[in-house]
Amino acid sequence: MTLDPANWDDTRALGREMVDDMMTWLETVRDRPAWTSVPDDAKARLAEPAPFQGASLEAVYQAFKRDILPYPTGNVHPRFWGWVMGTGTPTGVLAEMLAATMNPHLAGYDQSAALIERQVLSWLIELMGFPADASGVLVSGGTEANINGLMAARVAKAGWDVRAEGLRAGPPLTVYGSIETHSWILTACETMGMGRDAFRAVPVGADYRIDVEACRARIVADLAAGMRPFAIVGNAGTVSTGATDDLRALRALADDFGLWLHVDGAFGALAAWTDSRDIVAGMETADSLAFDLHKWGYMPYEVGVALTRDPDAQTAAYQPAGKGVPAYLKSAKGGIAVETTYFADRGLQLSRGFRALKVWMSMKEQGVDRIAGAIQRNIDQAHRLGELVTGHPDLELLAPVTLNIVCLRYAPAGLGEARLNPLNQAILVALQSRGIAVPSQTVLQDRFAIRVCISNHRSVDADFNLLVEAVAKIGAEMTGDIGA
Ligand SMILES: *Cc1c(COP(=O)(O)O)cnc(C)c1O
Numbered sequence: 001m002t003l004d005p006a007n008w009d010d011t012r013a014l015g016r017e018m019v020d021d022m023m024t025w026l027e028t029v030r031d032r033p034a035w036t037s038v039p040d041d042a043k044a045r046l047a048e049p050a051p052f053q054g055a056s057l058e059a060v061y062q063a064f065k066r067d068i069l070p071y072p073t074g075n076v077h078p079r080f081w082g083w084v085m086g087t088g089t090p091t092g093v094l095a096e097m098l099a100a101t102m103n104p105h106l107a108g109y110d111q112s113a114a115l116i117e118r119q120v121l122s123w124l125i126e127l128m129g130f131p132a133d134a135s136g137v138l139v140s141g142g143t144e145a146n147i148n149g150l151m152a153a154r155v156a157k158a159g160w161d162v163r164a165e166g167l168r169a170g171p172p173l174t175v176y177g178s179i180e181t182h183s184w185i186l187t188a189c190e191t192m193g194m195g196r197d198a199f200r201a202v203p204v205g206a207d208y209r210i211d212v213e214a215c216r217a218r219i220v221a222d223l224a225a226g227m228r229p230f231a232i233v234g235n236a237g238t239v240s241t242g243a244t245d246d247l248r249a250l251r252a253l254a255d256d257f258g259l260w261l262h263v264d265g266a267f268g269a270l271a272a273w274t275d276s277r278d279i280v281a282g283m284e285t286a287d288s289l290a291f292d293l294h295k296w297g298y299m300p301y302e303v304g305v306a307l308t309r310d311p312d313a314q315t316a317a318y319q320p321a322g323k324g325v326p327a328y329l330k331s332a333k334g335g336i337a338v339e340t341t342y343f344a345d346r347g348l349q350l351s352r353g354f355r356a357l358k359v360w361m362s363m364k365e366q367g368v369d370r371i372a373g374a375i376q377r378n379i380d381q382a383h384r385l386g387e388l389v390t391g392h393p394d395l396e397l398l399a400p401v402t403l404n405i406v407c408l409r410y411a412p413a414g415l416g417e418a419r420l421n422p423l424n425q426a427i428l429v430a431l432q433s434r435g436i437a438v439p440s441q442t443v444l445q446d447r448f449a450i451r452v453c454i455s456n457h458r459s460v461d462a463d464f465n466l467l468v469e470a471v472a473k474i475g476a477e478m479t480g481d482i483g484a
Contacts, residue, residue, distance in 0.1 A: 005057070014057055019094075025069065026076065026090055029458070033435020035074035042067040074438050078458035079467065082440035084239060084267050084295050087456050091365050092300040095358035106352035108342030110335070117343060117356035123363060124305055127273055128265075128291075129284030134307050135314040137346035138355045141304040142266035142292045143184040148306035148347050149288030150175065150188050150231060152313040153260035156287075157230035163321060167193055174222050176200045177233035178210035180240055182264060185233060207400060208243035210234070212253060219257055231260040236280040237268020240442040240451070242382075242405035244268055247282030254287075262288045266304075267455055268403055270296040273372040276379050279402060288313070296375055296404075296455040299362050303355045306347065319345035374457040378404045382454050385464045394472050398449045407442060407449035410475030421448040423478060430474045437467050 005011040045067050075085035104113040121136035139145050153175075154162055160170045167173070173194050177185055179201040189198045200222065202215040219229050234250040235243065247263060254261040263269070263283050269291035271280050283289065288308045293299045308314050319341075320326075331340045344350045363371070386401035394412040399405075409424045428450050431437050442451045450471065452464075 011057065014061065018061065021065070022093060023090060026093070029076050030078055032077070033074075034077045034079045034438045035432050035435055036071055037433075038071040042071065075456075076458075077438070078456060078460065079437035079463050080456060081452040081454055081459070082438045084453050084455055086292075086295045086298050086301075087458055088300045089298055089362060089366070089457075091362050092298075092358045095361040096300055098361075099354035099357040102354060102357075104354050106354060106356070107344040107350055108331075108339045110338045113354050113356065114339075114342060116354075116360050120356050120359040120363065121305075121307075123368075124359075125307060127368065128269060128289060128307065129272060130289065130307055130309060133311045134309055135311045135346060136305060136307045137314060137343055138352075138359070139304045139306050139347055139349070140302045141294060142182075142264070142290055143187060143304075144348065145290030145292070145304040145306040146182075146184045146233075146262070146264050146266075147188045147191060148314065148317075149262040149290050149308065150192065150233075151317040152288055152308050152310075153231040153262055154192065155317045156310070156313055157258070157260050159228060163317075171226055171228040172198065174198050174200055174227045174229045175231045175233060176202055176215050176218060176229065176259075177264075178202050178204050178208075178215075178235060178238070178245060180204055180208050180210075180238040180243060181233055181235060182239050182266065184264070204243070208238060208241045210245045210250070212246060212249045215250075216253055216256075219253075219259075223257075229257060229259055231262055234261060234263045234283075234286065235268070236263050236265035236283050237271070237403050237405075239453075240405075240444065241399040241407055242268065242401070242403035242453070243399075244279055244402065247280070247285070249282075251282055251285045260287045262286060263290070265289055265291040267292060267296040267453075270375050271379070271403060273368060274376040274379065276376060276403075293359055296378070297359075297362070297371065298374065298455075298457050299358050303359060314346035318347055378454040378456065378459070381459060381461065381464060382406050382452075384461065385452060385454075385468070388464065388468045392468060392472065394475060395468065398444050398447055404454045406452040406454075407444055408452070408471070409447065409449055410471055412475070412479070415479065421446075423475065424448045424450055426478055427471055427474050430478075431467075431470060436470050437463070439467075 074080045076087055104111055106113055108114055125134045125136055158170060175198055185199050186196045189196050200218050202218060203211050205211055222229055232250055232254045234245045234247045237244055251261055263286040265283055268280055291305050293303045294301045329341055331337055343352060382401050382404045385406045386397055389395045389397045389408045396409050396411040398407040398409060410427055411420055425448055428441055439450050439452045442449050
């Protein structure tokens with residue numbers, strides 16, 4: 001007995017019902033709370049022993065609808081602005097089903113899916129202003145894409161064969177970036193065996209952009225101490241405030257010392273598709289660029305993109321070298337096994353899925369102009385929200401708004417500084433628990449901030465009005481100042 005259905009017609013009918021249900025669920029998302037905790041009875045039902053005996057797909061689907069579907073992260077909701085999350089689209093949902101149906105293996109091979117991944121990479125390379133012969137690969141997300149760039153940097157700039165001889169064969173390697181750099185950089189330094197201390201965290205100015213001269217001074221000091229600087233990481237959109245480093249200045253600094261410039265554009269890189277592209281100017285001069293499509297590209301998880309300017313830099317970092325290519329992975333002159341590992345040679349994964357299909361379908365159906373329009377609308381919404389906050393007597397803006405992130409707090413006159421952090425923490429929890437909206441948090445100069453990151457194509461102006469009113473109302477409630 002295979003694992004295929006005994007009755008295909010039943011499965012077809014149930015599948016149609018699922019598609020209907022899911023489209024209705026997305027269509028009505030605004031009617032539900034932005035977030036709901038998983039209730040105890042659902043948790044109890046889900047905690048089952050391993051199911052040795054199967055059930056009908058219909059019964060399993062009913063369990064999904066009852067205990068799983070109602071309690072998502074919430075990032076599909078128009079008032080979810082926590083961390084940096086994407087919304088997804090109905091097109092993305094359907095593309096995932098089609099991709100899973102074909103279920104292709106994307107190490108490489110002679111097949112349509114490989115052509116589609118090459119095609120979307122060539123579009124993305126062009127849209128990001130990289131040279132047409134740049135190398136690229138779709139990966140799990142920003143963390144992997146950033147590590148991919150840093151791996152290429154190390155092979156290109158260490159000065160010895162790190163892949164063959166390891167780290168022991170040379171001086172300690174160091175990499176530079178601002179203190180606002182996302183924590184992937186520490187994961188990268190640890191994963192790459194260099195240790196967290198290899199990352200030199202450089203201070204930022206009042207605008208949360210890297211202090212370029214401080215970075216230069218740190219490089220000079222490290223060289224004098226016998227270290228081997230190999231890369232600078234520039235941020236196009238930091239997580240806390242959305243700041244973008246002066247990427248042109250970082251390019252010049254990297255050139256002064258012969259270093260690699262990697263840009264983490266996890267979400268910010270997408271601004272290059274819009275009328276606000278000047279914000280990330282210089283990004284196109286990077287040696288490598290990492291960005292996500294599952295955030296501000298509004299595509300379903302997971303899909304990130306790793307690009308290198310040098311067409312050979314990714315294979316130099318990842319392709320099995322010398323005798324490392326096992327016989328079972330060698331490419332053939334004909335048959336399916338032509339360029340067997342075309343994509344696998346550019347990154348960590350060997351077995352890879354058809355991420356490219358949701359990218360291809362989304363870009364073709366929505367069109368780059370419409371996606372860019374949604375991104376630009378989010379930038380405009382952030383600026384408008386910043387103005388609402390500045391114009392409100394009881395609210396305070398905690399960082400300049402440049403991209404799509406607004407950091408604010410409830411701070412009416414007369415409340416001492418010491419009360420504001422716990423108060424705003426409580427307001428944030430109330431916003432989430434009451435299902436009103438989901439911002440997340442950050443801390444800026446010791447001040448707790450309610451952080452609104454708008455990478456949501458479903459948000460409209462009224463959603464931000466509602467947020468501002470709710471923060472002020474909950475704040476007043478909590479300070480007993482209901483009349484104010
Ligand atoms: C989200 C994010 C990352 C990590 O990307 P993942 O897709 O979550 O792995 C790295 N840098 C920045 C600036 C991010 O916003």
